Amino acid sequence: MLNPNSQPQPAVAQxxxxxxxxxxxxxxxxxxxxLSIIGFTLSVTLIALGFGLTPLLIGLPLLKLAVHLSHALMMEDVRRTRGILPAKAANAVPSQHAFGPFTYRELLTTTAPYVPLGYWLGKLPAAIGxxxxxxxxxxxxxxxxxxxxxxxxxxxxxxxSFxxxxxxxxxxxxLTGLQRAYVATGLGAVFILIGGPLLAVLARSQGSRIASMLQPRAEAIIVEAPAATEQRSAFLFKHPMEDLKESEYEFPLANPAMKDANSSH
Structure with missing residues (x-):
């Protein structure tokens, strides 16, 4: 399985x-x-057909073929998306994606094979816009x-006309017809000026969506909570004098004769 982070990003022509x-x-x-219509249609149709034919065993090879075909179409769209973005935004979009190989068990128990399907489900409405x-x-x-x-x-x-x-x-x-035609020319120029930033925003939005889907996520760090007894012990207060022994209070007398006199009595 390829690691996208270990592979250098190909240069994008600017x-x-x-x-x-x-x-x-x-x-x-x-x-x-x-491309979105083709990717959506093939992905949904073949994956649904593969699941439907799984009890007959021929559905599993079809399912594996479907997810890999969907992934190939997705990476083609990713490559073209990187080509329409500026250099900084294009470098943030992975040019490769670790995908497979999957066992038949993984096709039925994990969601990783169906990342391309999710991509096309979201890409078709975006492509229409x-x-x-x-x-x-x-x-x-x-x-x-x-x-x-x-x-x-x-x-x-x-x-x-007009x-x-x-x-x-x-x-x-x-206004006369010719004057109205000149007004339409001005509106056309405004449309073109609006289209530049709008298409750039749509392209960046698609690049951000691809990056969020294909970049590996950091694994969550699980910190186990300490035992209840340890939590309670942290709040217990013990006076330091409790640890002192009685022998620590027995001080030797300065005059040994006084000790002998006391013992005789």
Whole structure:
């Protein structure tokens, strides 16, 4: 079994803020949702099928195959996640994970083989949010930047645009169609500016979740409580004079003759 702490972290190729923004947008548009659907579907289906067929004995090999396949897909997503993070955040995400080999008994009695299943159960909802954010802000914002060009092209062919827009009719009824197109361009720029920090937060959140799941936890130190008798003895007070013996009070006389006189009486 590999120890992730003993393996050096591979270097992550770094890019500027704009390049990282583009990489994050591409990952959240094209990678995260399809990979999450595949990982979630295969993990849940094969693991459930393996448990169901366990009484027939063929379920145990299928269960072992399912957990290792789920783990391989998870590590592929981990590798891609490290590529969209800054250097400091990427180094905090483990590039390896100690996993297996598991015996058939461990598949039924421990939870370690099912860490990848828990990963995909949480990743699919997060991937839907990432995909939505990437579509709304970078993609829609970029499309809105070309609103004046679209307006002029459609106007040339006699196709009206922005004149009958319900939102603009309520908010800006006095503006012409071209002026409304320029307003849409400004909104697109705002969407793009919002998308950068938002995608960065989503990427860091995913990296933190991966690090919390894959990094080994410190073992708890169990301190046994002292016996009740020892606890009581700590509060007992014993006067020091109780340990003195009677012989310690017998002091020799300075004049031996007085001792002989006393003994004769």
């Amino acid at each position: 890019s500027g803020a704009l390049g990282r923004y583009m990489i994050q947008a591409i990952y959240m548009l094209l990678v995260t949702l399809p 990432q995909f939505t954010a990437a579509v709304v802000f970078p993609i829609c914002g970029t499309a809105m930047l070309f609103s004046p060009a679209v307006y002029l092209i459609l106007e040339r062919y006699g196709i009206p 004149q009958d827009d319900v939102v603009f009719d309520v908010l800006m009824p006095a």
